[in-house]
Amino acid sequence: MALLYGLLWRLLLVLVHINRALVAWLRVRLRSWKGRLWERAMAGLLLPVALAGFPDHQKKLNQNPDANANPMTGNRTAGRRPRWLSDGKSLEKLPVHIGLLVTEEEPSYTDIANLVVWCMAVGISYVSVYDHHGIFRKNNSRLLEEIVRQQQDLLGADGSKYNVEFLSNGSDKHQHHVVSCSPTVKVLSPEDGKQSIVQAAQQLCRSVENKERSSKDISVSMLDVLLRESKNVPDPELVVKFGPVDSTLGFLPWHIRLTEFISLPSHRNVSYEDLLGVLQRFGSCHQRLGQ
Amino acid sequence: MRKRSSSLKATVESPNMSWIREGELNLLEKISANILKAGPMPKHVAFIMDGNRRFARKKNMERQEGHMQGFNKLAETLRWCKHLNIREVTVYAFSIENFKRTQNEVDGLMELARQKFEKLLDERENLEKHGVCIRVLGDLNMLPLDLQQLIAKAVVSTKAHNKCFLNVCFAYTSRYEITNAVREMAWGVEQGLIKASDVSEPLLSECLYSNKSPNPDLLIRTSGEVRLSDFLLWQTSHSCLVFQSVLWPEYSFWNLCEAILQYQLNHTSIQKARDLHREHQAAQQLEADRACAAELLQHRGNGKPADAQRRQEALLHYTTRREERIQDFLEALKHKRDSFIHDLWSDAVSA
DSSP: OHEEHHHHHHHHHHHHHHHHHHHHHHHHHHHHHHHHHHHHHHHHHHHHHHTTTTTTTHHHHHTTOOOOOOHHHHHHHHHHHHHHHHHHHHOOOOOOOEEEEEEESSOOOOHHHHHHHHHHHTTTTTEEEEETTTTHHHHHHHHHHHHHHHHHHHHHHGGGOOOOOEEOSSSGGGGBBOOOSSSEEEEEEEEGGGGHHHHHHHHHHHHHHSSSOOOGGOHHHHHHHHHHTTOOOOOOOEEESSSOSSOOOSHHHGGSSSSSEEEESOOOOOOOOHHHEEEHHTTTTOOOOOO | OOOOOOOOOOOHHSSSOOOOOOOOHHOOOOOHHHHHHHTTOOSSSEEEOOOOHHHHHHHTOOOHHHHHHHHHHHHHHHHHHHHHHHHHHEEEEEEEGGGSHHHHHHHHHHHHHHHHHHHHHHTHHHHHTEEEEEEEOOGGGGHHHHHHHHHHHHHHHHOOSSSSEEEEEEEOOOHHHHHHHHHHHHHHHHTTTTGGGGHHHHHHHHTTTTTSSSSOOOEETTTOOOOOOOSSSSTTTTTTEOOSSSSSGOOOOHHHHHHHHHHHHHHHHHHHHHHHHHHHHHHHHHHHHHHHHHHOOOOOOOOOOOOOOHHHHHHHHHHHHHHHHHHHHHHHHHHHHHHHHHHHHHHHHHH
């Protein structure tokens, strides 16, 4: 009997996997179909532009952002930035701080860089990137380079206005690559999570050890100030989780008290429309704060 | 015994449903349960039982009635969990933030809690039969004294049971819990039991209200909200999070099965992440011990360089000492917490 149940369980799992794959496939098909429809409509309206290579704009944007040699790039980017900004403005609310949580094993720098640039382009001030292996943290500079490159590719000359500040509050404090003040990109690793709470606790205990304060004085806000660092970065209102694992995998436990979690199947080949969809979903959420 | 406003009493006077539901699963449920049990099962599940008020609004009933139905659903869910071999359940009953609700609703919820804990005491024998241990996580000091005493009675009378565990988070938020753990460690420093350098991730976990439980494997939130709302932030950092759109009073056995299936799909990758985290944690502790031992050695040796063997001995010595300190501290903390509950209980019994 146990054998039969085991078999049935395996069958169930296989069915769920097939179902998931089917849904993902349908979603991609639907999107490309919708995209084509939209493009056709646009092509009908703006025939001259369409003739100059507009129909495959979306594909270029997603799959080969490096294909920059084409002389149309200047024209394309010039129009897109205002569109992004107006997308940002048209949303009911926009997070001030967004977290990008990657649960997949193999991170793609280009796709994350794209996401970061889009987030900044719609007007989000703080973007945190996290993976639980700390891969992005280890390859901090590679991600930065990629972001700068994508920024130029996607935003064109306009992008130079949007400088990137790299913050990482781990041990490598001296390697900050600070370019300008806003917007800010933070690369986080598990050390910024529980470990930073432990460090704050140690700091408070040390001050108790030195008789500077009593244990009774320790309060939530005291700990919060310590964990908020010198910069007054707000808690992330939204975390977009990429990949098949339904867990925060150690993402800033203290800071995600009221954070909305929205999942996307993968960060690979993610499109701007995917991100916009998530932001729209976030925009329609209302929090009651215990009320 | 106590005097309460009669209007309040009237609103909560619906059938007094019990904590324990007897009864088997039906055939289809049983088969499904057995299929699921062939895979890895969560041992500890946490619930954010959201949607009671929306349910009441939807059904045009009193808000308090929605909360009542929510409690009944909890009893039913516990029965399902028992049949699914889930021995530990943690629920978010009342957040510190909930004190901000209207006085009327807060009073109503306190009254419901009083009633339920009284009911629990009536059912003592049944709880014993099923071996249910009830724990309440949160700052009891924020509650009315009579409720504190009732809770103390419930906790004391079930504390020896060890077949299944129900943790009720009451007057709880996770940030408050973490802060309280820091406060307890600072108390240990004040008492000279530990040093500030002994503070570590495992020690902090031991000082949380939830120190007696393993971390939840699965966290379920109902009613379509996709956030943790200050619930078990520390404990769920490697848990499977499942957000379901059903309102809590409408939660069904099949919803629970769906969540468990999702846990099973996640199981391998989350387990891997947990192992990685554990390794990382052990490495960190070793490094910290090494640094402290080296500092001590240098201090004693007047700055003379020590050879590898002496360093190793010093490290071993230091580690043993640290573990002893932590053990003593945890014992003292346990004693402090137990006697708090015990004092409340004995006041209640003698009153």
